[in-house]
Amino acid sequence: MKFLYKESCKTTDRKLKSLGGDLFSYLEHLTSCVKNGGYEFSESAINLPSDKALLEEITSLAKEKRTKELKYIFLIGIGGSNLGSKALYEAMYKFSDQFEYRVPKIFFLDTVNSRLLITTQTFIREKLNDPKEFIVITTTKSGKTTETATNVEVVFEALSKKFTKTDIYNRMVVITDKESPLWNEAKDKNISTLSIPKMVAGRNSVLSPTGLFPMTLAGLWDTGAFLKRAEEMRDTCLINDIENNPALLSALITYHHYTKGKTIVNSFFFNSEFESVGRWYTQLLAESVGKKHNSDGVTKRIGVTPTVSIGSTDLHSVLQLYLDGPDDKLTTFVWFNREGNIELPEKSEFGLVDMIEGKTSDDVISAIYEATKRAYKKEGLPFVEVVLEDFSDLGAFMQFKIMEVMYLAKLLGVNAFDQPAVEYYKKETRNLLEG
Secondary structure, eight states: OEEEOTTTSSSOHHHHHHHSGGGHHHHHHHHHHHHHOSSOSTTGGGGGGGOHHHHHHHHHHHHHHOOTTOOEEEEEOOGGGTHHHHHHHHHHHTTHHHHSOOSSEEEEEOSOOHHHHHHHHHHHHHHOOSGGGEEEEEEOSSSOOHHHHHHHHHHHHHHHTTSOHHHHHHTEEEEEOTTSHHHHHHHHTTOEEEEOOTTSOGGGOTTSHHHHHHHHHTTOSOHHHHHHHHHHHHHHTTOSOGGGOHHHHHHHHHHHHHHTTOOEEEEEESSGGGHHHHHHHHHHHHHHHOEEEOTTSOEEEEOOEEEEEETTGGGGTTHHHHHHSOSOEEEEEEEEOOSOOOBOOSSOSSOSOGGGTTOBHHHHHHHHHHHHHHHHHHTTOOEEEEEEOSTTHHHHHHHHHHHHHHHHHHHHTOOTTOOTTHHHHHHHHHHHHHO
16 A cells, blocks of 8 residues: 655645654554553554454354355444445445356345335345355444344344244354343354454444454455555554654644645545445544544534545536635545456547547546546645555555544544444434333
């Protein structure tokens, strides 16, 4: 993974260094977290990539549950329990799932949607004939998320009309905090469990069983290589040198522009299969830094608003606003060096755009990407770039973003690890359902 910024971020290394002085004590704290290992601190998610015992537990259970008959994985979870897995899965299989028969497939059930649930029930009734054909993964850190509880009840009821309870329990995996209500229920029913380290917030849990077990079970890629790339990035993001620490750089650039009135951070992916990666980052950033009170308890209403754009689709919709509208955004372009290329005919059939003749599909999208950056530079709009070399670089990217947000929250003076406002709707939901 490469992080590029010098020619486009609209500030200087000298300015960034002047902003970053207070972060070095925090960097030392993060370094000590890694040195000590374990999960005693709020920042302990940075230890996930190097947790060999956890990887072995994930790999062993995936091997046990992945039968040769396995076709469908029902992943029930919402927010941090779902977005990371969905991001990784769609990055790899978004297009192939549309056009080819490939198993195992993952079906994501997050919010409560009656049409989706009816469709899921019908699918179970008509397509499943053997318990070995499916796995149900239920993920909720608290073990009592309303949406997740609703969806698992609906799925279980549909399965129970075709299979015995024992067969269903054997094809279920629960991922939650130890001793949560769901954990205890799973143990009572002899359902396989994986625990999320208690100090790891849901939005930081993509490199825990929450994200890694579904991907390992689906045979997405080499989980060890994915984690190795994340571990290497973690160590890079602990370097006590701003210019060579991408997470620190990105946080400082974001903070600099925040102080200049740019309160929107736009992640602009030039690969549409990465859209859910953007949604994963949206939760990570918004829940971590959007706070009414600062770390001292003073009301400040602090926050950076994340948005996601897709190239080249959004060049034909919101680019007009980005270039000509309010100068209130910092953009991160994300470019993936895709595998595969399509050659266009030397002589086009329709003759609509002569300059594409003899080019490749990569030539076309690369030109569009470069032209977009030139347009931003012409308008004097700040941006940075992230270049991903392969799918394993997503491990590096996610680790980079997790640490970027930790640094940014410290600069903004907020607690990156709570989400008090989210509890408001949860409490009111319970009140309404109980009433």
